[in-house]
Amino acid sequence: MLIKSVSLACLLLIASAAHAAQPADAIGKLELSKPEERAGENGRRILVFSHKAVAGMDSPGYVKAGQEYHVTIGVPAAYKPDEKKTYPLLLVLHGFGDTWDGIVNFANFYPECFTVVPNDPFGTWFYGYSDQLPGGDPNKGMVVNYTERRLLAYLERFEKDYPIDINRVYVAGGSMGGTGSTSLALRYPKIFAAADARKGATNRIHCKWKNQCETIWGGVESKVKNNDGVNVWDWQNMAWYASKHHQDATWLRTTHGREDVSIPYRQVAGPPGVEPMSFYQALETFKIGHQCFWNASSHTAASPTSVVLDDWWDEFTDATCYLALDKSFPAFTGFSANNKPGTGAGDAVGTDAQLGDNSYDGDNEGGFNRFLRWNTPTILDEPATYAIAIKLSSGANGYKGAGETVDVTPRRLQKFKIAAKAAYAWTTSAKQSGEAKADAEGLLTIPAVKVTSEWTTLTITPKK
Numbered sequence: 528m529l530i531k532s533v534s535l536a537c538l539l540l541i542a543s544a545a546h547a548a549q550p551a552d553a554i555g556k557l558e559l560s561k562p563e564e565r566a567g568e569n570g571r572r573i574l575v576f577s578h579k580a581v582a583g584m585d586s587p588g589y590v591k592a593g594q595e596y597h598v599t600i601g602v603p604a605a606y607k608p609d610e611k612k613t614y615p616l617l618l619v620l621h622g623f624g625d626t627w628d629g630i631v632n633f634a635n636f637y638p639e640c641f642t643v644v645p646n647d648p649f650g651t652w653f654y655g656y657s658d659q660l661p662g663g664d665p666n667k668g669m670v671v672n673y674t675e676r677r678l679l680a681y682l683e684r685f686e687k688d689y690p691i692d693i694n695r696v697y698v699a700g701g702s703m704g705g706t707g708s709t710s711l712a713l714r715y716p717k718i719f720a721a722a723d724a725r726k727g728a729t730n731r732i733h734c735k736w737k738n739q740c741e742t743i744w745g746g747v748e749s750k751v752k753n754n755d756g757v758n759v760w761d762w763q764n765m766a767w768y769a770s771k772h773h774q775d776a777t778w779l780r781t782t783h784g785r786e787d788v789s790i791p792y793r794q795v796a797g798p799p800g801v802e803p804m805s806f807y808q809a810l811e812t813f814k815i816g817h818q819c820f821w822n823a824s825s826h827t828a829a830s831p832t833s834v835v836l837d838d839w840w841d842e843f844t845d846a847t848c849y850l851a852l853d854k855s856f857p858a859f860t861g862f863s864a865n866n867k868p869g870t871g872a873g874d875a876v877g878t879d880a881q882l883g884d885n886s887y888d889g890d891n892e893g894g895f896n897r898f899l900r901w902n903t904p905t906i907l908d909e910p911a912t913y914a915i916a917i918k919l920s921s922g923a924n925g926y927k928g929a930g931e932t933v934d935v936t937p938r939r940l941q942k943f944k945i946a947a948k949a950a951y952a953w954t955t956s957a958k959q960s961g962e963a964k965a966d967a968e969g970l971l972t973i974p975a976v977k978v979t980s981e982w983t984t985l986t987i988t989p990k991k
Contacts, residue, residue: 554583557680559598568635570604575631584677586658597627598681601634601642602689613692615640615843616685618678618719620700620707623650623736639844640697641689645678649743652728653678653700653707654763656743657751666745669752670759675711682718694720694852697843701725702790702826709779713768713815716777721842721850723780726790726826729765729806733794766801766809774968776938778816778850778858780842784824785885788875792821792887797871807868807895814936814970816858818842820894821868825879830892837897838922848900855908855941857915859896860972861934864926866893898926899933902982913943914986921980930979936972937987945971950990957983962990 558581562574580594603614617640621630627646634642647653649660655672657665685691698719700708705727712722731740732747744759745751753759761767769776785792795806803809810817820837823830842850850856869889876884885891898919907914917935919926937943945951947969954960957977965971976985 554676555581557581557584557677557684559684565631567601567604567632569638571635571638572602572604573599573631573634574602575599581677581680583673584680585673586656586660586671588659588661588663592661596648596677597646599627599631599634599644600685600689601636601644603639603641605639606641606689611690613690615695615697616682616691617642617843618682618696618698618711619644620653620698620704621646622700622702622704637843641685641691643681643685645681647674647703647707649674650703650739651743652703652710652731652740652763654710655753657745660743664745665741665743666749666751669754670744671754675714678711679715679718694854695843695850696852697721697723697850699723699725699843700727702727705781706790709765709781710763710768712777712779713765713772716775717852719777720852721778721780723842725782726784726787727781728790728794730794730801731763732760733798733801734791735789766804766806769806769809769813769815770803773813773815774970776813776815776858778842778856778938779810780818780820782820782822784826784830785821785887785891786823786825786828786830786875786879786882788877788879789826791875792885793871793874795819795871796821796868796887796889799870799872801871805871810895811860814858814860814938814972816856816938818894818896818899819868820897822892823882823885825875825882827879828882831882834892835924836892836894838920838925840900840920847902847904849903851903852939853941854903855906855913855915855937855939855943856903857901857917858936858938859899859933860936861932861974862896862899863931863933864897864928865895866890866897868893868895896933899978907986908941908943910942910944912986912988913937913940914984916982916984917976917978918982919978919980926980930977932975932977934972934974935976935985936970943987945969951987952990953985953987955983955985 559576565573567573580590619633633644651674659668698708705724708722708724750758822834867889873887902916
């Protein structure tokens with residue numbers, strides 16, 4: 528069954544079943560209040576809903592206490608109730624400590640999309656917390672992905688109310704919201720077409736927030752299991768998670784600052800000896816589509832020097848290079864123009880306002896897969912042939928060299944199927960050709976494809 532033929536409600540049901548601590552009928556029904564309407568920017572409508580804690584989406588203690596939540600949706604100014612046009616949806620996740628009324632205006636982001644802005648008042652990093660809370664010992668019981676369930680329930684509800692393009696549902700956020708954007712994208716690749724995560728955590732053990740997380744997940748040494756039967760601290764280590772769950776991975780953009788003392792750079796580039804590997808290594812090793820940037824900024828302060836790492840492009844709304852569930856995309860790895868991230872050895876120094884003195888190894892500014900683009904509308908994804916055009920951006924801040932090479936792994940294939948360990952022939956419009964063999968998991972990587980500022984078409988067919 529093709530992804531585009533599955534409703535968001537069905538995808539959410541599958542996702543909930545895959546991460547369920549109890550039978551689906553034990554999860555209650557989400558009942559939203561009548562909305563409070565506020566004027567948004569440029570004719571946009573903002574609707575603010577509230578609701579009480581729901582069984583299965585919160586612990587029994589918080590359900591009994593009647594914990595209240597708020598969720599805001601931004602409605603595009605162009606939307607008309609009787610039209611058949613569908614719109615992308617962006618789930619926008621806030622930072623730690625933000626209040627629901629302080630983030631309402633986030634619904635103004637992306638005026639051409641519906642934007643859903645939930646709140647996470649307990650600081651669960653948009654994941655969940657111990658079923659012993661409130662008041663109980665988080666080192667006992669089980670950690671349940673309550674917050675994820677609540678967010679997925681919002682998506683299901685708003686898909687019923689509005690014409691959402693289910694192939695173009697995205698997630699984005701910064702800090703705690705960047706953390707949630709990363710984890711939701713990796714865990715629910717058949718719901719989120721792409722994610723943009725700014726300065727998010729990928730391993731709380733190597734983060735300032737470890738102590739706070741121990742109050743909701745139990746101590747690291749306690750090894751409390753979650754509702755998937757896994758040590759929650761492993762589950763929240765995104766490199767560990769990617770090593771176990773990468774077959775259907777979606778596309779992810781991340782940004783981090785090497786002067787960040789809140790969510791330190793070491794937890795994406797390292798640290799040395801981290802198990803099973805660093806987050807950056809996991810993205811490359813498991814062929815997960817990504818573009819990663821880092822610079823000399825702190826968590827809240829910009830880099831002391833003006834940093835432009837690429838021509839800007841928006842992976843959600845760009846007309847040429849965008850992500851959608853019904854479109855394939857290339858996972859780029861081994862790009863010859865990648866900068867050196869270092870090993871995570873070192874640290875930021877002083878306070879968040881103190882810049883210019885981090886001691887990390889590697890390049891102080893740079894990224895993975897800078898400049899690389901593909902032409903989404905022209906992708907050929909048929910049973911007998913797969914073809915995709917790729918290039919290096921060449922604008923004012925784009926690529927300036929003579930050309931590079933990159934490994935290309937087709938992801939989210941629609942009709943072209945790759946069999947495990949089968950051989951495939953490939954050619955490019957730049958006169959390259961060769962054969963490549965799929966791995967045991969059915970991922971096929973074409974090595975060292977030459978790319979320039981002009982479009983190059985890569986074509987793949989089964990070897991005859």
